[in-house]
Amino acid sequence: METSGAPRRLRGAASWLLGQATTHAHRLVSEALGAVDARRYHYSLLAALDEFGPASQAELGRRGGLDRSDVVATVNELEQKGFVERRPDPGDKRRNIVTVTPSGMAHLRHLDRVLGQAQESLLAPLSEAEREELVRMLNTVLEHHG
Amino acid sequence: METSGAPRRLRGAASWLLGQATTHAHRLVSEALGAVDARRYHYSLLAALDEFGPASQAELGRRGGLDRSDVVATVNELEQKGFVERRPDPGDKRRNIVTVTPSGMAHLRHLDRVLGQAQESLLAPLSEAEREELVRMLNTVLEHHG
């Protein structure tokens, strides 16, 4: 019997490993974004606009997995900073059409660099091949979950 | 020139891929834990106690990366549920010694199963070899930043 009050078995690493790692990544990204007065939502929105072009707020929410109410607040902030423009859709009076401004594009490229550095520091201990493999697996997981 | 108002380049996936994936994992874990009336902090604390044995609250915080104030709240909850015991350290009147109860151990094993299922569903699209590789890489990353 290997019981007794001794320490314990090695915890089923995989379960919590995920939690630990995601928390770590989360923190790095948030720190990096916070340093340039941005938040995750800002990047989600700008990136979605850059990739797929102008859209209504609801559509933007769908692209980036944001709730409609959070899109409102985020667009408010980005608009106030001059990074996006919000104007009524002539063809559908319910919708607003959101567009990135040149200033917004510059900001996005800035955020890209900042996030790249965060990722660089997070994945520092992995080789180039490993990083590619990791990215590939993450893509697989994301695609599988829609 | 393939410019014009057309869509855009493929966003530097790696940067945001991390964010997307961690968000996903985060949500799965939180859902799974919420379904059994638990939170991430609960598991962090119970797991730390199981692995390294009884400890003061500050020590528990260090083990699991929790803030002292969050340890207070979490121990309150776990104590009220009968999963841990908190009693003064006879050798140091500043400290409380926190211990897992048998009921707490049972709960922890329950949480282990629940988290295992969450991980199972998250990593579903990966082969066994890939999962091992992923876990290995995550461990590498965590140790490096440890």
Next chain:
DNA sequence: CCCGATCGTTGGCATCGCCAACAAGTGGGT
């Protein structure tokens, strides 16, 4: 004996992800 460090605790803050409700508008069916 004094001073710096540690401990538990309280209270606060910003972000995040989500949900409910509402008014305005749209589109399809009849």
Next chain:
DNA sequence: ACCCACTTGTTGGCGATGCCAACGATCGGG
């Protein structure tokens, strides 16, 4: 033309998370 289901933007709220500042009590070293 009317009704009805649905979408959209907006407001307001909730709980979890990860932090930080301050406090009073206590401890340990000089």
